[in-house]
Amino acid sequence: MSCFTQVSITPSIHIPPNSNYNNPKSHHRKQTITLLQKCKNVNQITPIHSNVIKNGQQHDQFIIFEFLRVCSKCDAIDYTLKIFQQTQYPNVFLYTALIDGLVFSGLYSHGIRIYVEMIENFIFPDNFVISSVLKACVIGLDLRMGREVHTQAIKLGFCSNRSVRLKLMELYGKNREFEDMKRVFDEMPERDDVALTVMISSYLDHELLSRASNIFDMVKVKDTVCWTVMIDGLVRNGKMNKALEYFRQMQREAVRANEVTVVCVLSACSQLGALELGKWIHSYIENYDLKINHFVGSALINMYSRCGSIDEAERVFKTMKDREVSTYNSMIMGFALNGKSLNAVELFQRMIEEGTKPTNITFVGVLTACSHGGLVDFGFEIFQSMQIDHCIEPQIEHYGCIVDLLGRVGRVKEAYKFIQNMKVMPDYIIWGSFLNACKIHKKFELGDHAAKILLNHGYTDTGTYVLVSNFYSSFGKYEEALLVRSKLKESDLEKEPGCSSIEVNNEIHEFFLGDIRHPQKKEIYKKLVEMEKRLRFEGYYPQLDVVSQDIMDHEKERALAIHSERLAICYGLISTEPLSTIRIVKNLRVCSDCHTMIKLVSKITNRKIIMRDRNRFHHFENGSCSCADYW
DNA sequence: CGACACAGAC
Incomplete structure (x- = not known):
């Protein structure tokens, strides 16, 4: 919308003369644009495209602009690129739309290249395209390029623009260049709560909690996003209780939570196992008509599963209309964690039947379910099918599940052979899982071997020392056990206190x-x-x-x-x-x-x-x- | 305008 106003006020020199927005063709154009804006997927776009070509509108830059936006929105970046390439004299707005699309699809360095190409083609930039390319630099953590754009923007006089400034602050903040970030902030003409929010977010990204909360206190009008940034940052820094405290304060100050806020709070609940608060959030979502999109849905399923309320998790799953892979992933992992292996496997099969493409995470979930449920043959079948039918290379996590699967049912020798034939180096978790199997199934020699590998390679954590020590004492070898304990004390590892x-x-x-x-x-x-x-x-x-x-x-x-x-x-x-x-x-x-x-x-x-x-x-x-x- | 979830084995 805002781009449009801009386009009609200052038409670029590259717009063909007959493309003025208010010429007689504009009725046709408006119709096409309205049609495009309604598209939900690429299949709806292609017929419009052929119609546009039939009507000779394919050079209309307003229409092309809309095509680029809608294709990107529909996750059809290839199509976006194709249409752009077929455009004869793309103007700065089309470049902006393309860069935005590329960034949206995660192709930020491609976006940066397009910007460079634009400059090389002597197209004069504007605030919008500068903001877009800066966004690409922010996401790609490309500080060098970001600085170049900054210099250029100063020369061309775009640095007084608020969104350019905000993007620059973000660029420096994410890259830990706090002095530069503050410099941009100090040059801003008036106090700006959004800019403060950017700073809070940057400090939280770099674990500077007290700096973040100092800035937070400076914000006059704390809106939903500002509170959410703070809560999310605390969660990501492991301060769940603190995050919940802030959430309660947010409620007291009567600031509404939105979908993003509840996702963050639910994450805190699930890590703490705070079921009551989690339920409260669920009813908040319902009372305030927040959308149960796939983020919120996954967060709810995850919260209930990780609080042990697997039935509630399933209820949420069933009420969700549009499920994505992540929805299935959360539910499958939830079943696995709660010992409902068969449900996990069933759901996995159903999702395949329904045509949802599984990801590597899906397989971590279903293989975990198999190992916890002792479903050895089925686990192997899935492990094979993952590679053959779904073309997913197993990662260490998947191998770990199989080692656990074999070890758990006492097929310790096979587990050992499996470890030796893996395509990746076994890590301490793999050997730890194997050692646990040796302990439970009383295989001293193999376990002793694994224990020595664990201790000699040093790639370990405190839990591993405890496990090795317990392994030896379960065979009555108290001296060895003690030796391991003393090694733990000698090491610099800090033992996480049980809580x-x-x-x-x-x-x-x-x-x-x-x-x-x-x-x-x-x-x-x-x-x-x-x-x-x-x-x-x-x-x-x-x-x-x-x-x-x-x-x-x-x-x-x-x-x-x-x-x-x-x-x-x-x-x-x-x-x-x-x-x-x-x-x-x-x-x-x-x-x-x-x-x-x-x-x-x-x-x-x-x-x-x-x-x-x-x-x-x-x-x-x-x-x-x-x-x-x-x- | 600034914020977003799901991730194994010990």
Whole structure:
């Protein structure tokens, strides 16, 4: 729209003389343009194109402009390029439309080339094309070219234009050139809240949280985008609770959330396992008529799946009309994570039948489902079909699933051979998965071999040290286990402290090992002691070999007794309605002793306990767990 | 005008 006004006010010298917007042909032109603007896909565009050629309108730059825009919008960038190439004297507006289209399709460096070509063809730039090429530089992180455009823009006098300035700020901000960004900002004639938002976003991109929040406080009128930038930035920097705090403040200040905002907040909810707040967002979406587009839909499905409410996730999935690959991906992964392997596989097959093209992520999901569900043959079939029928090269993640698949059912030797024949180098996760299989299926030699590879190559994390140590102590080799522990201490790796959280009354309560910070700590520990007593009565006795430190047994017992998940569960028991489901999120893997204990707790308290650990869900009910004790 | 989700194995 705005381009049009511009076009009719200042026609470019390259527009043929008969193309004035208000000439007698303009009725025809308007009709064609209206038709084009209604197009939703490329199949609707082609007949219009042939009509245009038949009517001799193919050189009408207004029409070509609309063609370029609509083709790009319909994801038909090849067609955009073809039409542009057939244009005899493209003017600056057509160049702009093409560059925008290329950027939209992710072909930003091509967009930059087109701009250079335009300059070489002596076409004089304007504010619009400068903004567009700067956008290409921003997305492509092409600082050098961006600076060149900046210099050129100064010479030609385009730098007083607001959108050029905003793009320049973005260019420098994304490239960490904060001094240059501020310089552009300081040259702006009046305080500009959008420019401040650009700065906030840039600081958050580079993990400068306090700088970002200082600028945020300076913004006079914080609109939806400004709040969203802040919330999203906090989420991306791992500050979920902080993000939710900002979201609550946003509500108090009565600023409406839009689709983007809720996607960010839902992401925070799913990472925290904050089901109650997630549900609240869902009803917010419905109450305020936000569109459940594929971003929002995926975010909802993901939130419910990662909060263990797989039925709710499925309900959302079913109500969505237009599903994209990402929608299926979220749902398939959700089923896989929640131990619903068959549903995952079924959905995968249905999506293929419906003609949706799977991506590599789809296969990660469905292969995970196969490995968690012990569907060995089917998993292999999919792995083959991925390469043959869908032409997707397996990545390390896919190989990882297969190693897990074989290891899980005890085909450890085959897993070993498979690792040796992979087209990629095995990483510590592959060897870790293999080692876990060796531990569970009591294959010492192969496991010992894997453990040595893990320790010698140094490509590892703290979890791997713990795993190797546990492997040795499960064979009674306590000296080796201790040695590994001491190696971990020597290494510079910082051990991530185990943390379990539970949401009660819309608030997330976090517990660390032996935590005594909670205001209700007395009641929590009282409950813990009570549980211990009742569990002993049920025949529970702590598995001491999981704690392979060199300490006395009773101390080991105490160390186990205060694992963070136990505290979180006890808090859940005292602060929620009897018989209601308890949901716990843990940042690390649950240890096997806690796993045993939680099974019993679910039985004696008659509660469902849903626990998300680092990798997957455990649904505990009446003394057993959905993972069938393999995780 | 500035902001966007889904990603495995230990």
